[in-house]
Amino acid sequence: MSAVCVVTTGHRAGAPELELAALFSSRLGVPLVPRAGLSIPALAKKYGVSGVLVVSARRVSYFYNGEELFLHPSMAKLRISEIKAGKTDWMIKAMALQPGDWVLDCTLGLGVDATVASFVVGSxxxxxxVESSPVLAVLVEHGLKTYRDHAPxxxxxxxxxIEVVxxxxxSYLKELATESFDVVYFDPMFRKPLQKSAAINPVRLVANPAPLSVQAVQEALRVARRRVVMKETRDSGEFARxxxxxxxxxxxSPVAYGIIEKRGGTG
Structure with a gap:
């Protein structure tokens, strides 16, 4: 996490919000500060920080430079509906995913792709x-376990x-046994961002911007039983690299999926 932050609550915080805020503060190793009626910008200025994680009764959000980041699985919900309707989901097709498969998503982000994969592989x-940004990791892990909002x-x-690490x-790939997952998946921050992807813009504020390494792909090939898949813009030079x-x-679609299939793979 590049930004220094603090944790606080909503204006009308009860015991559950205070308890959860204390948990986030402990996990992130950052101060828990009283809201004291202050706005988010005023709070950030008072404590000299760039980001503020806010625990309210409605949801947990991360505010950074005027942007609000929170988990909302609307795209996952739409994609699952389309899969049920028989439409092609290109990520699922690229993975050749089947019920019962094991998937390692190395770049969790807001968990949309992982949620769609989890629906397909089933119970x-x-x-x-895997998410390297502590803010994203705690925010998404909490949201994945608690989201309801009239969801199916x-x-x-x-x-x-979904298990969040x-x-x-x-580092995680190096610790895994050979061929311990069916599919290893990467969705790194695009080298050339899609300007229309407004939902991803707040994620860029806290996500790891580093390009995917050749070593990570090599380790992924060792860990995967069937294939390694990477999401990028269609004209990206990252596929060839x-x-x-x-x-x-x-x-x-401006987005495409690179596939490296292992010996004896199908799909």
Whole structure:
């Protein structure tokens, strides 16, 4: 986490909010400060910080430079609905994902892709999401376990099944046994951001901006039983740099998926 932050509560905080705020403060190793009727900008100025994590009765949000970041699985909900309707989800197709598969998402972010994968693999499968940004990790882990907001039960269950690990993905990959996951997935910050992707802009404020390394892809190939998949913009030079010679995706979409299939793979 590059930004220094503090944790606070909403203006009308009860015991549950105070308890949760204290937990976030402890996990992030940053101060828990009283709201004291201050606005978010005023609070940030008072404590000389760039970011403020706010625990309210409604949700947990991270405010940074006027942007609010919080978990909302609207895109995952839409994609799951389309999958149920028989439409092609290019990520799922690139992964050749089946019920019962194990997926390692090395760049969890807000957990949209992991949620869709979790829905497809079902209760017999497993999805582990690795996130190197402590703020994103605690925010998303909490949201995945607690989100309701009139969501379908299948979405709630898919979110709740995701295991969140806060660490560097290369370090995590090195610790894993060979061929311990069916699919290893990367969705690093695009080298050339899509200007229309307003939902991702707040994520860029706290996410790890580093490009994916060749070593990480090599470790992923060791860990994957079937294939390694990377999401990037269609015209990105990252596919070639990292050895993804097979690239698939919707013809009208600026986003594509690079695939490295292991020996004997199918799909």
């Amino acid at each position: 017999r499968g497993r999805v582990v999401g 039960l299948e979405l709630i269950k898919a979110m709740a099944r 806060c660490t560097n993905h290369l 990292l050895g993804f010679t097979r690239v698939e995706g919707g013809k009208s």
